[in-house]
Amino acid sequence: MYSKKVIDHFQNPKNMGKMKNPDVMAEVGNPQCGDIMKFYLKIKDNVIKDISFETMGCVAAISTSSMITEMAKGKTLDQAMKISYNDIAKELGNLPPVKIHCANLAVEVLQKAINDYRGK
Secondary structure (H helix, E strand, O other): OOOHHHHHHHHOOOOEOOOOOOOEEEEEEOOOOOOEEEEEEEEEOOEEEEEEEEEEOOHHHHHHHHHHHHHHOOOEHHHHHOOOHHHHHHHHOOOOHHHHHHHHHHHHHHHHHHHHHHOO
């Protein structure tokens, strides 16, 4: 079962919605489960000033998207690149083993956004 924190981030997601004029947008998906995550970032002086997401997926996909945006906001790009699925699971009070891929997907899309931004 899901922790209370997972349910809270699912029912009351933080930073959800499309961002106007992001500095970078990245999207990843998992064809096996059908989850799709889009992250939008505003970056200033190498710091994530704002971040939002649009996720189509299960409870764990939405909860991990919400949690990682909370964890990444205000961090430098290097700090945000170090956020792992273990960090997300720990903050959420654990995820069922079959849902770890959702946390991995959230890490993947954040890292993709940062790498795309750096590649500009």
